Structure formats: C-alpha cells, structure tokens
Amino acid sequence: MPIQIPDEYGYVLAVASSGFFVNMFHMQLTGMHRKKSGLKHPISYATEEQAAKDNNAFRFNCAQRAHANFIENQPTFLSLLAVSGLRYPVAAAALGATWMFGRVAYGMGYASSRGPQGRVFGFLVAMLAQMVLGGMAGYTSYKYIVG
Structure with a gap:
C-alpha cells in the first residue's frame, strides 16, 4: 500500500x-x-562543589540538563509524530503541541528555584503525550504492514 x-x-x-x-x-x-x-564557555556544568555553594551555578546546571533532556528526547518524539501523523494528523499534531508545551514547562520548572522537583509537571505532560504518540505510531505501522 503506498503511503498517502x-x-x-x-x-x-x-x-x-x-x-x-x-x-x-x-x-x-x-x-x-x-x-x-x-x-564561562566551554564549561558544560558547574562542579558539584560550585553548585552546592552557589544557587546560580545550581540553576545553571538544572537549565543545562533540561536542555540536554529536550535534545535527547526530540528525535524519538519527531519519529513518533511523523509516523502517527500519517494516519491521525490532527490528533498527532495536538499531542505534539502538548509535548512541546510539556518540554517548555519542564525547562522552566527545572531551572526555577524548585530545581529538579520543578520539572515533574512538564515531565508528566510531555511523557503522557509521547506515550500516546508511541501507541498511535505503533498502530499506524501495524496498519501499513497488514494493509
């Protein structure tokens, strides 16, 4: 079956x-x-000692980790979005927008004064959207295989 x-x-x-x-x-x-x-660049993260003494260094580490986590998850998300969108484009786009919102909330929360605890809401939003997209992508793949 050709992909439409x-x-x-x-x-x-x-x-x-x-x-x-x-x-x-x-x-x-x-x-x-x-x-x-x-x-300063090229320092990727503050040391544990620096972060323990300086809240600004700690929050930098949190922001840096949130960014890295976004980059780590984006390829999988884009794959799921692209595949699920072949069968369910509007639902996939809505879930994708939800994932993007969750990733912004994750970054803002993680880099806030709450630190790692602040990322929980954004994580839950993004992960729920990604899990549903995963199911939709799996089902879409299955339907293309069996016709």
Missing part, C-alpha cells in the same frame, strides 16, 4: 517545526543562567 500524506499533515509539520523555537527557548534559558552563574 493526509491533507491535514501540515499541522504535523507545523508542530515538528515548532521544535526549533522550543530549542531556542532552552538555549536562552541556559544562557541566562550561565551568565548569572559566571561560568
């Missing part, structure tokens, strides 16, 4: 493209906390 791109697939593409802006948000968040911490 649904008319609504543009929504999927729009959500996928929004990842650029979410990545830029994480870059800005990390840069802001780097500046406050006084840590």
